Amino acid sequence: MGKSQKEKGSRREREFAQLTGGTKIPLSGAMEGYANDVNAYGLEWEIKSRKTGFKTIYDWVLDERENPDAVAIKVDRKPWLVVMELDKFKELMDR
Known part of the structure; x- marks a missing residue:
């Protein structure tokens, strides 16, 4: 690096x-x-x-049409991951 x-x-x-x-x-x-x-x-x-390495994930999370709170992603034989905007996460943590 x-x-x-x-x-x-x-x-x-x-x-x-x-x-x-x-x-x-x-x-x-x-x-x-x-x-x-x-x-x-x-x-x-x-x-x-990454410069553009997470573009697809951003497209899913920031989808203006569906406007999800979070996106759950998974690949075979790996655990589930949850992705959301930091502001939404901070809102949940501050409750």
């Missing part, structure tokens, strides 16, 4: 921590014992960012 990718990853981790009131885990991924990237809402988060 090049320097610009590492900087982008750290920038996204800091952004997510700020948006959620969480804390960025120092040295995440760099040393044993520092797993995941952010602690927020009592959960440990792994932060992933």
Whole structure:
């Protein structure tokens, strides 16, 4: 991974921590014992960012016609995942 990718990853981790009131885990991924990237809402988060790699998932979540609260996705022999907008998740957590 090049320097610009590492900087982008750290920038996204800091952004997510700020948006959620969480804390960025120092040295995440760099040393044993520092797993995941952010602690927020009592959960440990792994932060992933891609230029267009998640476009289809965004299309499903932000579908203006259907306007879902969340999307459940699954591939064979893997567990279900739930994807939703951060603002909706924060609303649920703050109840």
